[in-house]
Amino acid sequence: MAKLTIRDIAALAGVSKSTVSLVLNNSPKVDPATRRHVLAVMRRNRYVPSFAATALAKGSTRLIGMVVPGLSWHMVASINIGVAAVTERSGFDIILYTATNDRDYGSLIDRILTSSMVSGLLVVSHEQPLEPLVQLHSDGLPVVLVNTIDADVALPSVTADNYDGALTAMDHLLQLGHERIACVQGRMVYRCCQDRYRGYLDALRSAGIQPDPELTKPGDFLPEQIRARSRELFALPADQRPTAVFAHSDVTAYAVMTAAAEAGLRVPEDVSVIGFDDIESAAQIRPPLTTIQQPFVDMGKRAAEMLLDAIGPTDEPPAGESAGESVGDEPADERPRLVMPTSLIVRASCGPAPVTRSPRGRTQTTTTPAKA
Amino acid sequence: MAKLTIRDIAALAGVSKSTVSLVLNNSPKVDPATRRHVLAVMRRNRYVPSFAATALAKGSTRLIGMVVPGLSWHMVASINIGVAAVTERSGFDIILYTATNDRDYGSLIDRILTSSMVSGLLVVSHEQPLEPLVQLHSDGLPVVLVNTIDADVALPSVTADNYDGALTAMDHLLQLGHERIACVQGRMVYRCCQDRYRGYLDALRSAGIQPDPELTKPGDFLPEQIRARSRELFALPADQRPTAVFAHSDVTAYAVMTAAAEAGLRVPEDVSVIGFDDIESAAQIRPPLTTIQQPFVDMGKRAAEMLLDAIGPTDEPPAGESAGESVGDEPADERPRLVMPTSLIVRASCGPAPVTRSPRGRTQTTTTPAKA
DNA sequence: CCCTGATGGGAAACCGTTTTCGGGCGAGGT
DNA sequence: ACCTCGCCCGAAAACGGTTTCCCATCAGGG
Numbered sequence A, B: 001m002a003k004l005t006i007r008d009i010a011a012l013a014g015v016s017k018s019t020v021s022l023v024l025n026n027s028p029k030v031d032p033a034t035r036r037h038v039l040a041v042m043r044r045n046r047y048v049p050s051f052a053a054t055a056l057a058k059g060s061t062r063l064i065g066m067v068v069p070g071l072s073w074h075m076v077a078s079i080n081i082g083v084a085a086v087t088e089r090s091g092f093d094i095i096l097y098t099a100t101n102d103r104d105y106g107s108l109i110d111r112i113l114t115s116s117m118v119s120g121l122l123v124v125s126h127e128q129p130l131e132p133l134v135q136l137h138s139d140g141l142p143v144v145l146v147n148t149i150d151a152d153v154a155l156p157s158v159t160a161d162n163y164d165g166a167l168t169a170m171d172h173l174l175q176l177g178h179e180r181i182a183c184v185q186g187r188m189v190y191r192c193c194q195d196r197y198r199g200y201l202d203a204l205r206s207a208g209i210q211p212d213p214e215l216t217k218p219g220d221f222l223p224e225q226i227r228a229r230s231r232e233l234f235a236l237p238a239d240q241r242p243t244a245v246f247a248h249s250d251v252t253a254y255a256v257m258t259a260a261a262e263a264g265l266r267v268p269e270d271v272s273v274i275g276f277d278d279i280e281s282a283a284q285i286r287p288p289l290t291t292i293q294q295p296f297v298d299m300g301k302r303a304a305e306m307l308l309d310a311i312g313p314t315d316e317p318p319a320g321e322s323a324g325e326s327v328g329d330e331p332a333d334e335r336p337r338l339v340m341p342t343s344l345i346v347r348a349s350c351g352p353a354p355v356t357r358s359p360r361g362r363t364q365t366t367t368t369p370a371k372a
Numbered sequence C: 001c002c003c004t005g006a007t008g009g010g011a012a013a014c015c016g017t018t019t020t021c022g023g024g025c026g027a028g029g030t
Numbered sequence D: 001a002c003c004t005c006g007c008c009c010g011a012a013a014a015c016g017g018t019t020t021c022c023c024a025t026c027a028g029g030g
Helices: A006-013 A017-024 A032-044 A051-058 A074-089 A105-114 A131-138 A162-175 A191-206 A223-234 A250-262 A296-311 A363-367 B006-013 B017-024 B032-044 B051-058 B074-089 B105-114 B131-138 B162-175 B191-206 B223-234 B250-262 B296-311 B363-367
Strands: A063-068 A093-098 A121-124 A143-146 A157-160 A181-184 A244-247 A272-277 A290-293 A337-340 A343-345 B063-068 B093-098 B121-124 B143-146 B157-160 B181-184 B244-247 B272-277 B290-293 B337-340 B343-345
Touching: A006 A017, A006 A032, A017 A032, A051 B051, A063 A074, A063 A296, A074 A093, A074 A121, A074 A296, A074 B093, A093 B074, A105 A131, A121 A131, A121 A296, A131 A143, A143 A296, A157 A162, A157 A191, A157 A296, A162 A181, A162 A191, A162 A244, A162 A272, A162 A290, A162 A343, A181 A191, A181 A223, A223 A244, A223 A250, A244 A250, A250 A272, A296 A337, B006 B017, B006 B032, B017 B032, B063 B074, B063 B296, B074 B093, B074 B121, B074 B296, B105 B131, B121 B131, B121 B296, B131 B143, B143 B296, B157 B162, B157 B191, B157 B296, B162 B181, B162 B191, B162 B244, B162 B272, B162 B290, B162 B343, B181 B191, B181 B223, B223 B244, B223 B250, B244 B250, B250 B272, B296 B337
Parallel strands: A063 A093, A063 A121, A121 A143, A143 A157, A157 A337, A181 A244, A244 A272, A272 A290, B063 B093, B063 B121, B121 B143, B143 B157, B157 B337, B181 B244, B244 B272, B272 B290
Antiparallel strands: A093 B093, A290 A343, B290 B343
């Protein structure tokens, strides 16, 4: 089981190193019979070419880097599933960069860049400045952004249509008769959260409702903070209290629902809650969460595909004995920015607006002396 | 920004390649002044040695492989955080192998083994046969198992003390006065689940309670199945119905709680539920989940440390200009199997056993004609 | 003053693969 | 039968580092 080199295989097969190499890279220049023989010898001895040597000689690796902000997010995990599916199929491996600590970020990029260790970079949900990435990209390293988008930056990217998703969520609520709709935000440094908030505001306005600043609460994806802010929401007098809440993520929605329960409010009878993401548990909790589904694994797949065909032609890796692998892939059309549709998943956490105070304000007009 | 090689640096610094290389590997054989000068040139030109060339020449990489069964599990994500923390600190990168599809498993192992791409392997929550890993290990590739343990296999491993955790959970329930305690199992192919189940049975027996097979339900970590089986549990006549449920994971517990709610049972008043894991949301749901905490990120850290010092002495990577880096690490004592303690986190999902049918059966004895 | 030993630095072999280039050999045309 | 191709395969030069070995130099001691 000692390390077998290409030379050993050549000797064993009675040919030269170069022939073995040509077989490895299935060049047409080698006689089919020879090829079969060499392949047989390789298989018999369980030969696998040295990764390092190949990388050095070829000047590139079959590795793609993936930088993520921790894996604990459901989104990242799901995206990875999609990415893994396609990279694996084409013989690429993934190097994972967990970009938790900001300080090393610069040196990380440096390493990635110059060591030419990866032949492509996938960047998921990025909070860091994008300039270094642009730099990498213009140095020739394929980069694609996932769920990270910046207006001014011309990097290929795939995102969900967060704005449209927010619109859809709000329409759902609006059609159920809600008028006082709160918004509990995620991390507003993310473009996706900004888009969702824009959607929230626009939907409100185009329904003729003036957004009430009181009803927008920061959450930052922090459960504790979300609960605290939600409590404020639910502690409002009945005529100012929201009858529905648009949460910027499913886990945010969970925390909102918890706060509602603590305030003695029932979901959806007293207050409707809609989430964003459609994580697995959304269907399992009580009540099942109505939410906007993001196609995470598809996003991962598409991103990986974009990256792969930016990297260039990749011959089939294992050089199996199969014939006719020439499936005509869809020609990689220029699509620097892919935004994927979201969809409304209706479950049970949203119901009609409570009729306590009916359409044209009853209790309300009497209690407020002179203001309208 | 064209690729800078060691030769360029040598020329720029007015020394030979070998000197530059010696500086890179901070050998003591180079004059401090020369070293400083070379370092300065390297830094000025943002030189980073070619990953592939280094790997080829050295015969090893600063890469460790991590094979995981998908990232969507909270456990895997948390473990990765720990792993990333320590690998990053010592300049290692992680190659992620998502072992979703079983079929390619053999060839995956082959690739890992022979291409000598990684210098160590971390295997998390493994469902596959372990022989290939043993093979790898005896071929000299450091391997450590995380949350995967097999009695007969002599691979280094770190796990949580699942048996003890189960005992603790059961004791908690027992002390609250519960006697009819159900168990909803996880994937029993995992040793951890087997251990938890052993703990369940033993705790029951040592409390003088004969385990009722009716109260053990398979769950397999599948929400749908868990709910279905839980429904069966809660549909039992009152005198046979469990007053508490030990779930093999937190998400299992969620599904159990959902089923309870559907059956009109309150938690913890009518039925207590205890989980296992202590995932983030456990504190956020209603009611907050009492559970057994597994130290996932610590497990990841320890596993990574074990792996790293099995890999051997690793000089500081970037050769900074600091002096006196010789921190005396704790000498890697022989600890092939590390089992880490779990801890009980008491929240609100477990309460005293309902007194409906008090200690020596009241309603029960009247309703059941002749049985006791 | 010469010899010795230590020490910093250079030359070159090597790691395992790719890739270019040239040559041997068989077949086909005239 | 000879020449001309064309097709395969072998020889050798990269790829960018590491590492061994040896030489030059300088200091110190006899």
